[in-house]
Amino acid sequence: MLMIQWNNWTRNSDFILLGLFDHSPLHTFFFSLILGIFFMAFIGNSIMVILIYLDAHLHTPMYILLSQLSLMDLMLICTTVPQMAFNFLSGNKSISMVGCGIQIFFYVSLLGAECFLLAAMAYDRYVAICYPLRYPILMSDKICGLMAASSWVLGSLDGIIEVAAALSFSYCGAREIPHFFCDVPALLTLSCSNTLIFERIIFFCCVIMLTLPVAIIIASYTRVILTVLHMSSAESRHKAFATCSSHLMVVGMYYGAAMFIYMRPSSGRSPTQDKIVSAFYTILTPMLNPLIYSLRNKEVARAFMKVLGIDKAAA
Numbered sequence: 233m234l235m236i237q238w239n240n241w242t243r244n245s246d247f248i249l250l251g252l253f254d255h256s257p258l259h260t261f262f263f264s265l266i267l268g269i270f271f272m273a274f275i276g277n278s279i280m281v282i283l284i285y286l287d288a289h290l291h292t293p294m295y296i297l298l299s300q301l302s303l304m305d306l307m308l309i310c311t312t313v314p315q316m317a318f319n320f321l322s323g324n325k326s327i328s329m330v331g332c333g334i335q336i337f338f339y340v341s342l343l344g345a346e347c348f349l350l351a352a353m354a355y356d357r358y359v360a361i362c363y364p365l366r367y368p369i370l371m372s373d374k375i376c377g378l379m380a381a382s383s384w385v386l387g388s389l390d391g392i393i394e395v396a397a398a399l400s401f402s403y404c405g406a407r408e409i410p411h412f413f414c415d416v417p418a419l420l421t422l423s424c425s426n427t428l429i430f431e432r433i434i435f436f437c438c439v440i441m442l443t444l445p446v447a448i449i450i451a452s453y454t455r456v457i458l459t460v461l462h463m464s465s466a467e468s469r470h471k472a473f474a475t476c477s478s479h480l481m482v483v484g485m486y487y488g489a490a491m492f493i494y495m496r497p498s499s500g501r502s503p504t505q506d507k508i509v510s511a512f513y514t515i516l517t518p519m520l521n522p523l524i525y526s527l528r529n530k531e532v533a534r535a536f537m538k539v540l541g542i543d544k545a546a547a
Contacts, residue, residue: 246326247419248408249319252507263320266511269519270313276522277306279536287535293376294360295532297353298525300380301482304349305518308342311335312413312514319412332414333399337391339413339514343490344441345387350483351445352379357476358452362459390437397433401425411507413514418506442491449483478524485520489513 252266253259280302284290315335319325327335359370398416404424411418416434420427456476463469489509526532 245329246407247329247332247403247414247422248325248406249315249327249412249414250408250410251316251319251325252412252511253320263317266313266515267317269515270309270317273309273515273519273522274306276526277302277309277518280522280526280532281306283532283535287538290531290535293356293371293373294353296376297349297356297380300349300383301346301353302522304342304346305521307338308346308514309518311338311342316412327414329399332419333395335414336398336416336419337395339391340394340416341384341387341391343387344390345383346486347441347445347490348383348386349380350479350486351448352383353479354449354452354483355379357479358456361456361476386441390441393437394434397430401427401430411510413510415506415510442487446483446487453480478529481524482517482521485517486513489517 253263281299284295284299284302312335315327315331319327356371356376360367363370394416398419401420401423402425403419403422405422407422409415409418409422420431453476460469460473460476489512492509526536
Protein backbone atom coordinates (compact mmCIF):
# COMPACT_ATOMS: atom_id res chain seq x y z
CA MET A 233 0.00 0.00 0.00
CA LEU A 234 2.79 2.38 0.90
CA MET A 235 4.57 1.48 -2.34
CA ILE A 236 1.46 2.31 -4.38
CA GLN A 237 1.09 5.66 -2.63
CA TRP A 238 4.78 6.45 -3.22
CA ASN A 239 4.49 5.54 -6.93
CA ASN A 240 1.37 7.69 -7.29
CA TRP A 241 3.07 10.66 -5.56
CA THR A 242 6.20 10.27 -7.73
CA ARG A 243 4.15 10.05 -10.92
CA ASN A 244 2.00 13.02 -9.97
CA SER A 245 5.05 15.11 -9.09
CA ASP A 246 6.68 14.63 -12.49
CA PHE A 247 6.80 17.44 -15.02
CA ILE A 248 6.41 17.10 -18.77
CA LEU A 249 9.00 18.82 -20.98
CA LEU A 250 7.25 19.68 -24.23
CA GLY A 251 10.62 20.01 -25.96
CA LEU A 252 11.72 21.68 -29.16
CA PHE A 253 10.70 19.11 -31.77
CA ASP A 254 8.11 16.60 -32.81
CA HIS A 255 8.92 13.59 -35.00
CA SER A 256 8.29 15.20 -38.39
CA PRO A 257 11.10 14.85 -40.98
CA LEU A 258 12.03 18.53 -40.68
CA HIS A 259 12.20 18.45 -36.90
CA THR A 260 14.17 15.18 -37.02
CA PHE A 261 16.70 16.98 -39.22
CA PHE A 262 16.96 19.88 -36.74
CA PHE A 263 17.33 17.42 -33.87
CA SER A 264 20.21 15.73 -35.70
CA LEU A 265 21.75 19.16 -36.30
CA ILE A 266 21.61 20.00 -32.60
CA LEU A 267 23.19 16.65 -31.73
CA GLY A 268 26.01 17.48 -34.16
CA ILE A 269 26.45 20.90 -32.52
CA PHE A 270 26.45 19.24 -29.09
CA PHE A 271 29.27 16.87 -30.03
CA MET A 272 31.27 19.71 -31.59
CA ALA A 273 30.83 21.80 -28.43
CA PHE A 274 31.70 18.83 -26.21
CA ILE A 275 34.86 18.03 -28.16
CA GLY A 276 35.92 21.67 -28.66
CA ASN A 277 35.57 22.67 -25.02
CA SER A 278 37.16 19.44 -23.80
CA ILE A 279 40.16 20.08 -26.06
CA MET A 280 40.50 23.64 -24.73
CA VAL A 281 40.47 22.47 -21.10
CA ILE A 282 42.97 19.66 -21.78
CA LEU A 283 45.32 21.84 -23.86
CA ILE A 284 45.49 24.58 -21.23
CA TYR A 285 46.03 21.99 -18.51
CA LEU A 286 48.83 20.18 -20.38
CA ASP A 287 50.77 23.10 -21.87
CA ALA A 288 52.84 25.01 -19.31
CA HIS A 289 53.07 28.00 -21.67
CA LEU A 290 49.30 28.45 -21.27
CA HIS A 291 49.40 28.54 -17.45
CA THR A 292 48.78 32.29 -17.41
CA PRO A 293 45.75 34.15 -16.00
CA MET A 294 44.20 34.74 -19.42
CA TYR A 295 44.25 31.04 -20.34
CA ILE A 296 43.35 29.84 -16.85
CA LEU A 297 40.19 31.95 -17.05
CA LEU A 298 39.60 30.70 -20.59
CA SER A 299 39.84 27.11 -19.37
CA GLN A 300 37.20 27.89 -16.75
CA LEU A 301 34.94 29.34 -19.47
CA SER A 302 35.35 26.16 -21.53
CA LEU A 303 34.60 24.01 -18.47
CA MET A 304 31.44 26.03 -17.76
CA ASP A 305 30.31 25.74 -21.37
CA LEU A 306 31.00 22.01 -21.31
CA MET A 307 28.90 21.53 -18.19
CA LEU A 308 26.16 23.86 -19.45
CA ILE A 309 25.58 21.99 -22.69
CA CYS A 310 25.65 18.65 -20.82
CA THR A 311 22.96 19.98 -18.48
CA THR A 312 20.35 20.51 -21.20
CA VAL A 313 21.01 18.54 -24.40
CA PRO A 314 21.31 14.93 -23.07
CA GLN A 315 17.93 15.24 -21.30
CA MET A 316 16.35 16.70 -24.44
CA ALA A 317 17.86 13.93 -26.59
CA PHE A 318 16.67 11.22 -24.19
CA ASN A 319 13.13 12.61 -24.16
CA PHE A 320 13.03 12.87 -27.97
CA LEU A 321 14.45 9.39 -28.67
CA SER A 322 12.56 7.54 -25.94
CA GLY A 323 9.25 9.36 -26.36
CA ASN A 324 9.12 9.80 -22.58
CA LYS A 325 8.99 13.55 -21.93
CA SER A 326 8.62 13.38 -18.17
CA ILE A 327 11.21 14.61 -15.68
CA SER A 328 10.95 14.14 -11.94
CA MET A 329 10.81 17.07 -9.55
CA VAL A 330 14.25 16.10 -8.24
CA GLY A 331 15.63 15.90 -11.78
CA CYS A 332 14.06 19.25 -12.58
CA GLY A 333 15.61 20.79 -9.46
CA ILE A 334 19.06 19.41 -10.34
CA GLN A 335 18.77 20.78 -13.86
CA ILE A 336 17.70 24.22 -12.60
CA PHE A 337 20.58 24.32 -10.12
CA PHE A 338 23.29 23.52 -12.65
CA TYR A 339 21.75 25.68 -15.38
CA VAL A 340 21.31 28.78 -13.20
CA SER A 341 24.65 28.28 -11.42
CA LEU A 342 26.60 27.97 -14.67
CA LEU A 343 24.87 30.96 -16.24
CA GLY A 344 25.62 33.10 -13.20
CA ALA A 345 29.20 31.86 -12.93
CA GLU A 346 29.83 32.61 -16.59
CA CYS A 347 28.50 36.15 -16.16
CA PHE A 348 31.08 36.92 -13.49
CA LEU A 349 33.84 35.03 -15.29
CA LEU A 350 33.41 37.09 -18.46
CA ALA A 351 33.78 40.24 -16.35
CA ALA A 352 36.97 38.80 -14.82
CA MET A 353 38.30 38.07 -18.31
CA ALA A 354 37.60 41.67 -19.35
CA TYR A 355 39.45 42.95 -16.28
CA ASP A 356 42.38 40.67 -17.13
CA ARG A 357 42.67 42.17 -20.64
CA TYR A 358 42.34 45.67 -19.20
CA VAL A 359 45.26 45.13 -16.83
CA ALA A 360 47.36 43.35 -19.47
CA ILE A 361 47.01 46.14 -22.03
CA CYS A 362 46.75 49.24 -19.86
CA TYR A 363 49.22 48.25 -17.11
CA PRO A 364 51.53 45.64 -18.66
CA LEU A 365 54.41 46.28 -16.23
CA ARG A 366 52.16 45.78 -13.20
CA TYR A 367 50.32 42.78 -14.71
CA PRO A 368 52.21 40.11 -12.68
CA ILE A 369 51.15 41.89 -9.48
CA LEU A 370 47.60 42.95 -10.39
CA MET A 371 46.81 39.55 -11.98
CA SER A 372 48.90 37.16 -9.90
CA ASP A 373 48.07 33.46 -9.76
CA LYS A 374 46.39 34.02 -6.38
CA ILE A 375 44.17 36.83 -7.69
CA CYS A 376 43.33 34.83 -10.82
CA GLY A 377 42.37 31.81 -8.74
CA LEU A 378 40.28 33.98 -6.44
CA MET A 379 38.40 35.47 -9.42
CA ALA A 380 37.70 32.04 -10.88
CA ALA A 381 36.61 30.59 -7.53
CA SER A 382 34.40 33.61 -6.80
CA SER A 383 32.63 33.14 -10.14
CA TRP A 384 31.78 29.53 -9.27
CA VAL A 385 30.69 30.38 -5.71
CA LEU A 386 28.47 33.33 -6.70
CA GLY A 387 26.89 31.34 -9.51
CA SER A 388 26.23 28.37 -7.20
CA LEU A 389 24.70 30.65 -4.56
CA ASP A 390 22.26 31.99 -7.13
CA GLY A 391 21.45 28.44 -8.22
CA ILE A 392 20.73 27.30 -4.66
CA ILE A 393 18.43 30.25 -3.98
CA GLU A 394 16.45 29.86 -7.20
CA VAL A 395 16.00 26.10 -7.04
CA ALA A 396 14.98 26.20 -3.37
CA ALA A 397 12.38 28.89 -4.03
CA ALA A 398 11.08 27.47 -7.32
CA LEU A 399 10.48 23.98 -5.90
CA SER A 400 8.80 25.33 -2.77
CA PHE A 401 5.75 26.43 -4.82
CA SER A 402 2.72 24.25 -5.51
CA TYR A 403 2.26 23.09 -9.11
CA CYS A 404 -0.98 21.88 -10.59
CA GLY A 405 -2.78 21.22 -13.85
CA ALA A 406 -1.09 19.36 -16.70
CA ARG A 407 2.37 20.21 -15.33
CA GLU A 408 3.60 20.68 -18.90
CA ILE A 409 6.67 22.92 -19.14
CA PRO A 410 6.72 24.73 -22.52
CA HIS A 411 10.49 24.27 -22.87
CA PHE A 412 13.15 21.63 -23.60
CA PHE A 413 14.62 21.88 -20.09
CA CYS A 414 13.52 23.04 -16.63
CA ASP A 415 13.87 26.81 -16.81
CA VAL A 416 12.59 28.84 -13.86
CA PRO A 417 10.47 31.37 -15.83
CA ALA A 418 8.78 28.55 -17.77
CA LEU A 419 8.25 26.51 -14.60
CA LEU A 420 6.59 29.39 -12.74
CA THR A 421 3.81 29.59 -15.34
CA LEU A 422 2.53 26.25 -13.96
CA SER A 423 2.46 27.28 -10.32
CA CYS A 424 -0.79 27.44 -8.37
CA SER A 425 0.90 29.78 -5.87
CA ASN A 426 1.38 33.52 -6.08
CA THR A 427 4.90 33.86 -7.53
CA LEU A 428 4.90 37.63 -8.07
CA ILE A 429 7.34 38.38 -5.23
CA PHE A 430 9.71 35.62 -6.36
CA GLU A 431 9.58 36.85 -9.96
CA ARG A 432 10.58 40.32 -8.76
CA ILE A 433 13.45 38.78 -6.78
CA ILE A 434 14.59 36.90 -9.89
CA PHE A 435 14.46 40.12 -11.89
CA PHE A 436 16.49 41.93 -9.24
CA CYS A 437 19.08 39.12 -9.19
CA CYS A 438 19.29 39.22 -12.98
CA VAL A 439 19.83 42.99 -12.90
CA ILE A 440 22.79 42.47 -10.56
CA MET A 441 24.23 39.40 -12.29
CA LEU A 442 23.90 40.81 -15.80
CA THR A 443 24.25 44.58 -15.58
CA LEU A 444 27.08 44.66 -13.01
CA PRO A 445 29.40 42.43 -15.06
CA VAL A 446 28.38 44.27 -18.24
CA ALA A 447 29.32 47.58 -16.59
CA ILE A 448 32.73 46.14 -15.66
CA ILE A 449 33.20 44.84 -19.21
CA ILE A 450 32.22 48.17 -20.81
CA ALA A 451 34.48 50.15 -18.48
CA SER A 452 37.40 47.76 -19.04
CA TYR A 453 37.15 47.76 -22.82
CA THR A 454 36.61 51.50 -23.04
CA ARG A 455 39.98 51.94 -21.34
CA VAL A 456 41.49 49.19 -23.49
CA ILE A 457 40.34 50.77 -26.75
CA LEU A 458 41.65 54.18 -25.74
CA THR A 459 45.01 52.65 -24.83
CA VAL A 460 45.24 50.61 -28.02
CA LEU A 461 44.50 53.63 -30.21
CA HIS A 462 47.50 55.39 -28.69
CA MET A 463 49.89 52.49 -29.35
CA SER A 464 52.67 53.39 -31.78
CA SER A 465 53.16 49.84 -33.07
CA ALA A 466 50.66 48.61 -35.65
CA GLU A 467 51.49 45.00 -34.76
CA SER A 468 50.73 45.64 -31.08
CA ARG A 469 47.43 47.29 -31.98
CA HIS A 470 46.46 44.36 -34.20
CA LYS A 471 47.33 41.77 -31.52
CA ALA A 472 45.43 43.68 -28.82
CA PHE A 473 42.35 44.14 -31.01
CA ALA A 474 42.40 40.46 -32.07
CA THR A 475 42.39 39.25 -28.47
CA CYS A 476 39.76 41.73 -27.30
CA SER A 477 37.46 41.30 -30.31
CA SER A 478 37.28 37.54 -29.60
CA HIS A 479 36.15 38.25 -26.05
CA LEU A 480 33.67 40.91 -27.13
CA MET A 481 32.08 38.53 -29.64
CA VAL A 482 31.46 36.01 -26.85
CA VAL A 483 30.17 38.72 -24.49
CA GLY A 484 27.78 40.11 -27.11
CA MET A 485 26.27 36.71 -27.92
CA TYR A 486 25.98 35.58 -24.33
CA TYR A 487 24.68 38.71 -22.62
CA GLY A 488 22.38 39.67 -25.48
CA ALA A 489 20.54 36.36 -25.32
CA ALA A 490 20.52 36.22 -21.50
CA MET A 491 19.07 39.73 -21.18
CA PHE A 492 16.41 38.88 -23.75
CA ILE A 493 15.30 35.89 -21.68
CA TYR A 494 15.53 37.17 -18.11
CA MET A 495 15.02 40.93 -18.26
CA ARG A 496 11.74 41.07 -20.17
CA PRO A 497 8.37 41.38 -18.41
CA SER A 498 6.49 38.10 -18.14
CA SER A 499 3.55 39.59 -20.05
CA GLY A 500 5.71 39.92 -23.17
CA ARG A 501 7.04 36.37 -23.13
CA SER A 502 6.52 33.88 -25.93
CA PRO A 503 7.35 30.21 -25.22
CA THR A 504 8.56 29.74 -28.80
CA GLN A 505 10.87 32.75 -28.64
CA ASP A 506 12.22 31.69 -25.24
CA LYS A 507 13.01 28.19 -26.51
CA ILE A 508 14.80 29.46 -29.63
CA VAL A 509 16.87 32.06 -27.76
CA SER A 510 17.66 29.59 -24.96
CA ALA A 511 18.84 27.08 -27.55
CA PHE A 512 21.12 29.77 -28.97
CA TYR A 513 23.05 30.50 -25.79
CA THR A 514 22.87 27.06 -24.16
CA ILE A 515 23.75 25.03 -27.29
CA LEU A 516 25.17 27.21 -30.07
CA THR A 517 27.30 29.60 -27.97
CA PRO A 518 29.20 26.78 -26.18
CA MET A 519 30.14 25.45 -29.63
CA LEU A 520 31.25 28.85 -30.93
CA ASN A 521 33.36 29.87 -27.92
CA PRO A 522 36.26 27.43 -28.48
CA LEU A 523 36.19 28.20 -32.21
CA ILE A 524 36.31 31.96 -31.61
CA TYR A 525 39.18 31.72 -29.15
CA SER A 526 41.21 28.99 -30.87
CA LEU A 527 40.98 30.12 -34.49
CA ARG A 528 42.15 33.61 -33.61
CA ASN A 529 44.83 32.56 -31.11
CA LYS A 530 48.29 31.42 -32.26
CA GLU A 531 49.30 30.14 -28.82
CA VAL A 532 46.31 27.81 -28.60
CA ALA A 533 47.00 26.60 -32.16
CA ARG A 534 50.66 26.02 -31.27
CA ALA A 535 49.70 24.03 -28.16
CA PHE A 536 47.30 21.90 -30.24
CA MET A 537 49.97 21.17 -32.85
CA LYS A 538 52.41 20.31 -30.08
CA VAL A 539 50.01 17.78 -28.55
CA LEU A 540 49.51 16.22 -32.01
CA GLY A 541 53.27 16.08 -32.49
CA ILE A 542 53.17 18.26 -35.60
CA ASP A 543 55.07 21.23 -34.20
CA LYS A 544 58.45 19.60 -33.60
CA ALA A 545 60.11 22.91 -32.82
CA ALA A 546 57.65 23.62 -30.00
CA ALA A 547 58.08 20.13 -28.61
